Amino acid sequence: MNQSEFTLSGITKSYGSLRVLAGLSLTVKANSIVALLGPSGCGKTTLLSIIAGLKSPDQGQVTGVEDKPISYLFQEPRLLDWLTVAENLAFVLKDHIPRSELAERIDYYLEQMAITAYRDAYPRKLSGGQRQRVAMARALAYPSRILLMDEPFKSLDLSLKWALITRFLQLWAADPRTVVFVTHDPKEALLLADEVYVLTPKPAVLQSHHVINIPRLERKPTALSLLQLEQKITAELIRD
């Protein structure tokens, strides 16, 4: 078994009497990108927290993530307001990266996310989209084997979203990791993922599973093959 493959088996989670996850099982292949697609509030964020070890499931278990470094792009940027953009990256990196490589690594990822100009700015001075890119630079710069992302491209306009997705895929190709991300946007899922799992709303169980075989380079927002799959998945999402 590859080092960064991991498996969820029979994950169940309730908040009080509200059951959000009802026996979810799936395997995420090493260095693949998996999208969890479902309506808002269907327990996707809870599932990511469980994979990250931030929450424990009521039943079931996650195997294969023990002690592996994980990056997590939270739904909100979670930056420290009193540190500059570069210092925010250094905050999570300095205990894990040799000091001599720190500045170079920070600058590289800031440049990749096109926010070099804000290197020494404080987060409060940035727009929401810029802060999100800082958080993404932080998640990518962190030397993790597993990357979890919660609605990473939401609230971005279409062209910026597409630009960031392209950039993200380039970085991922240069330094592949096992990626799980959640979204409610079928197009986002189809542009990025090797596999898409569609979840039902509360409690979340797997509704369908799609393997996307179209090479990533051929995936454009307007590609016909993607649009057909998007229609199919959208129909599944709307049926509920």
Add this chain to the structure above:
Amino acid sequence: MRASIGKNKAVTAGSILTLFVVWSLAAKWVGKEIILPNPVVTFTQLYRLLTSGGFWTHLSATLSRGLVGFALSFLAGLLLGLLSGLRPGFETFFRLWLTVIRSTPSMALILLALIWFESNAVTLFVTFLVVFPLITQNVTEGVRQVDPRLKEMARLYRVRFPTALYRMYLPAILPYLATAAAAGLGLTWKVMIAAEVLAYPRWGIGARMDTARTYLQTPEVFAWTIVVIVVSLFFDRILAALIRKRLLYWE
């Protein structure tokens, strides 16, 4: 904006002037310097104090005692506050102690300290016991208010404790620390003088005030009081300036 600053200044000047007028009238009405000296007598006495030999020695004795007492309280309060904020067990353990200390009248503390220690130690001991719980409580509260989402982020990225402390917790509690420092320093001077009055150290403003009272030198009591007020205001201003500069620079 400028007009309103000018107006504020005028109001402040009016306020000071009114204070002196009321003080003068009251002194005139009482008619006895030994009960209530008027402003002129008081400030003449203050001038005499300033030019007398022992003034600076007394002042610096009180200042250094106050600052040492405050620094000890601040450091101890910061340490215990951090521990209590980070580990609820500590907070539960120390809550009762702090409540007891805070509920004890400062006079009771001074009297007990007089039985136990020599006069210099009395003043430090009492100042410490009054100011340190205040700092502790503020720091504990500040640590507890740190955004749990940030703490979760730091945990996920396996940020080590020293980094988290220095880069996340301390900056996050800075506003609480500033409030605590301002309140604590103000309290320091009040308690310090009370302790000096009773402990009667060889050098110190409080001891001078008590001597003046004993000899019915009321103008001198007033003059020393003004000295203490000026000291208190001076440090309050310095602290405010420091806070303005260091705090919320990222806003």
